[in-house]
Amino acid sequence: MNRLFLSAVALTSMFAVAAAEPPTDKQALGTSLPLVGETLDVTGAPGWPLKLDWLYDVPSLKDGAGKVVIHWFCAPKIPTCVDDLARVVTMKENSNRVYVVAYINGNKGQAKKLDPIRESEGVGRGTLAFGRKVTALFKTMKIVGPVSIVVDVEGRIALVSTGSSPQEMDARDAKVSALTAAIKEHTMTSEGPAKVVKPAEKFTLKISVKLAPWLKYSTKAPREFKVMTPKDITCDATSLKGDQLRVIDQTLTGAVTCSGAKGSYEIRGNLSFGYDAAGGPGLGTESANWKFEIKP
Incomplete structure (x- = not known):
């Protein structure tokens, strides 16, 4: 009785563990090219x-x-690889927003002839793998022609190109161009008064900047939120600097509270800041204009 019970429990546990283990997809096994929409690390x-x-x-x-x-996957024995090499080099050289990881099915000497990184010209712009393990990868994934896997800044695959015709290569190049053009280091939102406010009624002027996740705000570059107000508008501050600005995660915010006398007004605000990136420090400025009327 006990043996039967224990056997049943063991069998049930075995099936439960098997059911709990997620199926391993072909990409994780490295036996197939990944698909559009999946994530792929550099x-x-x-x-x-x-x-x-x-x-x-x-x-x-x-x-x-x-x-x-x-x-980018290519090999010396693939005739179109030389032509595609020129395209990949052009994309890398025309934009500092492209990073190339090349996989060449050949030895070191052959790899150098299909090198899109171009030694010192490509420092920080990519790298190149070659040798027996790359040959094994080509065989496992059944790569027989030039292959490009294009990954966006969020790490998601935007295109898997396995064709070698000029039209297919043009489509790949266009996708890369569109993705690089869409990259933004930061985005801005602003908040201001309604179109009409009452005399002495308080209102907020605010600009917020959200920095891209691969960047961080510089602690060395000056930060300032500045508003240019007419004489009949009074604010609790017209300039906020450094720690007077609020930083939460990737968002920097400058805000002041104002009020004014009867009249029509236009106020401009600027938020300036610095950030650190892999390629070096950068500076950013965002602006907003607020038009409104104060009347009873």
Whole structure:
């Protein structure tokens, strides 16, 4: 009786564990190309070979942050790879928002001939893998022609291109161009008075800037929120600097409270700040205009 009970419990537990284990997809196993909409790290998919031979450094999360990443697969024996190499080099050189991870099915000498990074010209712009493990990856994923996996700044695959015709390469290039054009270091929102407010009624002038997730606000560059007000408008401050501005996560906010006498007004506000990025420090300025009327 006890043996039967224990066997039943063990069998039930085995099925429960099996049911709890999620199925492993082909991308994770490295046996298939990933699909559009899936996520792909700059270092590749979980099932891709570890410790590849790299012509330069290993792929850098820091250098690839905030950029469109192109995982480019090619080989010396693929005739269209030379033409596609020129395209990939052009995309990299025309935009500092492109990071290329090349996988060349060949030895080191062959890889150098299909190198889109171009040694010192591409420092921080990508890297290149070659050798037996890359050959194994090509075989496992059944790659027979040039392949490009285009990943957006959020790490999501926007395009998987397996064609070698000029039209297909044009489509890939256009996708990369559109994605890079859409990249923004920061976005701005503003808040101001209604179109009509009453005399002595208090209202808020506010500008908020949300920084892209791959950036951080500089502690060295000056920050200032400044409003240019006419003489009949009184605010609790017309300039806020440094710690007077509020930072929550990636959002920087400057706000003042104002009131005024009867009349029609236009006020301009500026929020200036600095940020740190992999390529070096940057400066940003956002502005807002508020038009309103004060009357009883």
